[in-house]
Amino acid sequence: MSSALAVSALPAAAPSYLSPTGVEIAFVLIGLLVLGSALLVVTVQNLVHAALWLVVCLGGIAGEYLLLGAQLVAWVQILIYVGAIVVLLLFGLVLTRAPIGRTDELDVKYKLPAIVVAAAAAGVLVTVIVDAYHTTWLEPRAAVPQGTNAANGAALFRFWVLPFETLSVLLLAALVGAIVVSRRGADSESEENRGTA
């Protein structure tokens, strides 16, 4: 445990996989929940259910962040993803009159190539990661001081001020652009049409 403070671990320091710690057990269980709900997001036929499974998936990922010692990121994940983005996606589903019940419109002819590509990506990534990192030990408790609001704020405004401000301009530009784009279809004629309807 104490030797884990040394970055990226002496290979011999990693305990056996057969005696997992409590954090590891919790991480793997939540990870299975995340993966299962992610599979449901991409395979379930009911679009609204897909959006709701996305809530489970993103919430589980927030739990994983907590287990990795990143508390601010976890709460930002809950706030932004679950609170804002999923609601936005649900609004999108409603506004495009997505079919409410089960649909077969998700059965596309590219399903088999998609499975092949995804399986190949998973295979390559898993092989490389297991090969490279199976001896690396990560100590989440040592990362807790880095995950606090104070540490994140200090890093953000001491080292990352320019990207931060640039990103705020980007977000503003994207949202103004979204307003402009979604008003674009409403030219004068359809606007008065909508007024009379």
Next chain:
Amino acid sequence: MHAVYPLLLGALLFAIGLYGVLARRNAITVLMAIELLLNAVTINLVAFGSLIRDQFNIGQVFTLFIITMAAAETGLGLAIVLMIFRQRGNADIDGQRQLAEPLGGPADETDPSADAVAIAPGDGGSEAEEEPVVARALAKTEAAR
């Protein structure tokens, strides 16, 4: 914690998101799959951040940046999807064969009223209005040509 657990979670989530992007047809579910891809990346960032623990706190700060960009991307993407739906009557990405706007074809469209069977009768008025709007927009581009 062994570092492979979060890294494997990120890798598998990435593969699932990749499948979703490729196999889904509705544009909004494709956006959901893109969120999965972004989250796979941020899991990796947080994991490496707590592995390396540098003074710049780069993993978590970049995660915050990516979450912000995901919000921007989703807002803009949904605006585009809504505009396409308003003009073309459906939002299926494999049905879009025209890049031009207001897009060429009623031939491309599925009938919007077919999708709207489950909607309350009170919505019928706006439903009926949809077609003339599209037709008029098309006529206007034709005239412009």
